Amino acid sequence: MAITPRNEIKTDKIYIKDVFEQWYRIPEYQRPYVWSKDEVIELLDDISYASVNTPSNDYFLGSFVYQHRKAGGEQEFIENDLLDGQQRITTIFLLFAVVRDIETNKIRKENCQKYIFQEEDKDTNTPERIRLLYKIRSEVEKFIDEYVKPENSIIDKWEDIKRIAIEDKDVSIKNMANAIVSIRTYFEDNKNIDTFFPYLLQYVLMIYVYSEQLEDAFRLFTILNDRGVKLRNSDILKAQNLQYVPDSERTKYGLQWEELESELGEEFDRFLSFIRTIVVKEKARLNLLQEFEDKIYNPKEKDKTTGKLKPALLKRGKETFDLLNKYYDHYDQLFENDNYNFTNGFEFNNMVVVMKTTLPSTDWIPPLLSYYNKFNSNRIYDFLLLLDKKFTGDWIGQLTPTERIENMNAILKGIESHKSPDDLFKTNLFDFDKVSLLKNISQKAYGRQFVKNILLKLDFLYNDNKVNKWSWFGQITIEHILPQNPKDGSQWKKDFTDTDRADLTNKIGNLILLGRGKNASQGRFDYSLKHQKYFAENINTFPNSLRVFNKYRTQWTKNELNENQKYVLDTLKAYYNIE
Incomplete structure (x- = not known):
């Protein structure tokens, strides 16, 4: 079923195969593409589960709100400005690119390419168009042009995509690359595309809400997302x-x-x-x-x-x-x-x-x-x-x-x-992969989602628990002891080689919690001055930070950092019963 807009506010259900018959634009006021691996995999899991267990029932993916913009003036084509639903629609858009490139089914590959990109055909005066346009974010548009739009790009440029998923500075590009990696890995891990893909097109549906007037479209978006307006x-x-x-x-x-x-x-x-x-x-x-x-x-x-x-x-x-x-x-x-x-x-x-x-x-x-x-x-x-x-x-x-x-x-x-409780505790319900946990907390931890949990857990383990509910838990920042970017000529540069800093700076043993916002200038002081002027004022409520402060008063070299790394890992291994 295709959408047939009129000069009015309209809403109806629409299946995925029809969603991608339309043309969408991500407007300048939209936030970046922010879905992580967790959201992407959860979406795939839910659709996969429905395709196997309820193959004849519709699966509701959610709603999307857009402003319908007719062609005219400087605007050459009809477009739909997405106000809500960007994350889901972008994820499905990327899914089509992955399936297109890993599939051998010719018709399925052609369908996927059709949902991604319309090739120019001068015989029928058909223009070249992309289904999802990030025109106002030129770097994102370039990423899609290079890694999503061309056939076989995900196979041919796989190593580049994996690198971008880790290193790229642009939030949307990094998350899109990560989504591509997650989707491909998911389908190559014994997932049946022959069951999943037809179900996605024919039974996964969304609710669309649109208006030609931006003010009305925003109002609809607000109503759908304001729990005080609609019934909960x-x-x-x-x-x-x-x-x-x-x-x-x-x-x-x-x-x-x-x-x-x-x-x-x-x-x-x-x-x-x-x-x-x-x-x-x-x-x-x-x-x-x-x-x-x-x-x-x-x-x-x-x-x-x-x-x-x-x-x-x-x-x-x-x-x-x-x-x-x-x-x-x-x-x-x-x-x-x-x-x-x-x-x-x-x-x-x-x-x-x-x-x-x-x-x-x-x-x-x-x-x-x-x-x-x-x-x-x-x-x-x-x-x-x-x-x-x-x-x-x-x-x-x-x-x-x-x-x-x-x-x-x-x-x-x-x-x-x-x-x-004794009978319950004797089961294997609480077992987990200790090797993977230890591997991940032993390597570079800064920037990982779990690092604040581990650091706060260290504070809990060093706390005497005589006080009820730490009052500072809402004011936590993570601080590097050895700074990420020490000044040239500083003691840090003398005590740590470039190789040492690359290996050690982001490890858990070099991280502590502070109770106030970071101060970049003080954070780059040499250790003795940083210890005296910066740490002393900001760590008094954090037991692990206090332990480091009291034990290492004069210097923080490679020896001290490695010693602390071993100490906190031993503490965590004891907590997790890892021998």
Whole structure:
């Protein structure tokens, strides 16, 4: 189905094969392409899962908002300025380039090229055009012209693309190259394109919303992204459940729901997603409302052993309200109270701060809530440490988001099936790839997403935990002790060769946390002056930083750096039980 714009605001569903019959432009007010490997792989995983498990059902990819711009004046062609949806549409655009170049199916290759680029045909007066135009970002346009548009460019220039994914300074170009690498690796790792690709074109759909007037298009974008304007999932779910509550109790349960909303604010929908995960114990594949309807209240899947539809996991009405209230009490206890009695100290609360502050997702929270629901505070701090080690072990070991979610859901199932914490802890549910974790934290760490988690964890391990919830956790910056760009003639240049600095500057042993913003000029002082004038004022609340400050008072040479590198790695190996 093609879009047929008129001089009006219009919205409808559209399948991917029709999305890429149109022409799009990324306008100057748009942000860069920012999706990382995690978002790209999660998108591919979700579509792949749907293509195998629900091959006849549509998969909703999301919405996109654009201003429809007719040809005229200086504008030669009809174009659609994307206001929302750039990340998904760009990712699919890059996917077409990868499939085109790794495929042998001639028709599929031609289809992919058609969705990327229209060749000039003078016989029919067809102009040369690119489906997704980054005209206002000339460097991005050049990247697409060289590495995406030409056939076989991804194969012929593969080493260049991998290098760009690591080294390029332009955010969009670096992330596009990384997306290409991730997509190609994904499909070459035993993924069936013959199942995936037809499903992508025919069953993956989006909702488009457009207007010819920029003001109207922006207003639509705001409405779709402003939770204060549109109904939230929680509002609809509340109304659906109140219908199943007796009239005499409807007011009471309605007020309870509103109290939860008031306490949690904008986090309420996320809290509902925690409840969904605890009940279903599987990765969410649909939006929140559909998950409650199709997975919890009225399951659509059949039991593989009986062939019958699975039973409801929860009843609408009072049972749902009571479950939410119970888990809110758990949430409030674990995240808003001092919990001193758990360990006769504040270890539990301080580790929660580390996890909430630095982990890339909240997928660890449902297992923690479920554990507390079943076992109360019995060995809950031991569970929290195991949970952290498992989650960060998987994350730093570079498991995909889907794999990490599945592992957290396996722990949820383990909590349900085991009678005691001891039985649960003896399972292999908390195992992770220790070799990969150690390899990644031993190499250059600065710039990696996990570095703040590791440094804050070191502070936690050196902390006496006599204080509840460190007050500084919202004011963290990472500082190099040996600066990245020391001045010519400085003591740094005398103590470290260029080779030494290339090898050591970004390792974890050369990094500490500061409680204020960086000062580039003071950060380049020679060590004795930096120690005296810079560190002394900024590290007083960071135990690991204080340890370094107190132990290394006069110099920081290759020997001291290597000694500290070994020390922090030994500390982390002890925490992660790595021999």
